[in-house]
Amino acid sequence: MSEWNIITYREIPKETIMFVGVPDVGLVGSIAASFIVSSLKLELSIGLDSDKIPPIVLFHKGKPYFPVRLYSSNKFSVLISEIALPIEAIYSLSKLILDIAIENKVKRIVILSGVPVPNRIEIKTPRVFAATISNEITEFKKSKDIELLKEGIIGGIYASILKESIKRKFPSYALLAESHLHYPDPGAAGSLIEKINQIYDTNIDTKPLFEQAEEIRLKLRELMKRTLEQLRRSGKEYEYTIPHLYA
Amino acid sequence: MEDWFSEYIRRIKREIDKTFKEIESEFFSPLIDYNNKCLIPLYDVKETINEIIIHVDLPNVKSKKDIEVMISETEVIVEAKLVRSIKFEDLVIYGKQAYDKFRLEIPLNVPVETEKAKAIFRNGMLEIHIPKKIRFHKIEIE
Numbered sequence: 001m002s003e004w005n006i007i008t009y010r011e012i013p014k015e016t017i018m019f020v021g022v023p024d025v026g027l028v029g030s031i032a033a034s035f036i037v038s039s040l041k042l043e044l045s046i047g048l049d050s051d052k053i054p055p056i057v058l059f060h061k062g063k064p065y066f067p068v069r070l071y072s073s074n075k076f077s078v079l080i081s082e083i084a085l086p087i088e089a090i091y092s093l094s095k096l097i098l099d100i101a102i103e104n105k106v107k108r109i110v111i112l113s114g115v116p117v118p119n120r121i122e123i124k125t126p127r128v129f130a131a132t133i134s135n136e137i138t139e140f141k142k143s144k145d146i147e148l149l150k151e152g153i154i155g156g157i158y159a160s161i162l163k164e165s166i167k168r169k170f171p172s173y174a175l176l177a178e179s180h181l182h183y184p185d186p187g188a189a190g191s192l193i194e195k196i197n198q199i200y201d202t203n204i205d206t207k208p209l210f211e212q213a214e215e216i217r218l219k220l221r222e223l224m225k226r227t228l229e230q231l232r233r234s235g236k237e238y239e240y241t242i243p244h245l246y247a
Numbered sequence: 248m249e250d251w252f253s254e255y256i257r258r259i260k261r262e263i264d265k266t267f268k269e270i271e272s273e274f275f276s277p278l279i280d281y282n283n284k285c286l287i288p289l290y291d292v293k294e295t296i297n298e299i300i301i302h303v304d305l306p307n308v309k310s311k312k313d314i315e316v317m318i319s320e321t322e323v324i325v326e327a328k329l330v331r332s333i334k335f336e337d338l339v340i341y342g343k344q345a346y347d348k349f350r351l352e353i354p355l356n357v358p359v360e361t362e363k364a365k366a367i368f369r370n371g372m373l374e375i376h377i378p379k380k381i382r383f384h385k386i387e388i389e
Contacts, residue, residue, distance in 0.1 A: 121369065121372050182302070182304075213306075214306040214307045215307065217304060217306035
């Protein structure tokens, strides 16, 4: 029996590209995913609930929301979370994401996140890397600036989604922008969206995101703090490890 | 039981209670100082052999002229004025008041040379370097 309940508001259209952006390093994926939802005016499709996440209900403009939700349009779907996901929820949520993707004939799962770099403060335009589970995933090459992640370790929920994708032979990949680790990084999220524009012709205007960057940094301090507490227990520390294969 | 031992146990209990209260207060508080209308910024502290490096994220602070850094032998205090005050409309936990500055207090756990500390502010990030009093010197291996 699944550990998650699905609350359906609207049917998920078939054959979408599914972006996943949940709290992680620099909140890059969360910021990018939320910006895609608002820019493309996606509609709420489902809410997800589980006894593996804290009992939280979010209120926005007087309406209640589940903290983990999926929005969609005919072309795209976006999974977001308002809370840092505890390690106890990561495996079962990854499996559920793959179940939803397969059931709704999702074409690709595109994970959005950051890769923390020590000199982020000196970087004006963060580079974006692609980490793919198969050589057959090539659409990210439409953007000449994206580099393939050749060495390194990915930890946390994104690793769990990629592993589940490998097991089920599902085409997933991650887009990772150079980012801060400890601080919300809307600049890195902007870099991701610019690459998404090139790959999927989304034509999202990133100007408002860059204009609101300082306010986003200010308002997401608490979420960043809670996220770091969760990341310490989710395998993220291995991202700073040189893999044995590399030695 | 010996008096000194009872006192020792009481002291440990007081320390444990104090630590739990501090953890609880930090865990359940938003990053604000409501009474002083201050926001508490995010920061991180790194320690190298010879210095302590502190980064403080200060969004909506425009210039180094708006920032004050004070360092004692036990603490660093950072205050920074926001370019405009901010209200968190409809967020009950922040109250109805406007916040117009950041304030941060960071305790130091090693003796430092306060006069030799340096700070730089760029891209909304404050970086403070504080040399430690206890310095390491390289020795020659015979």
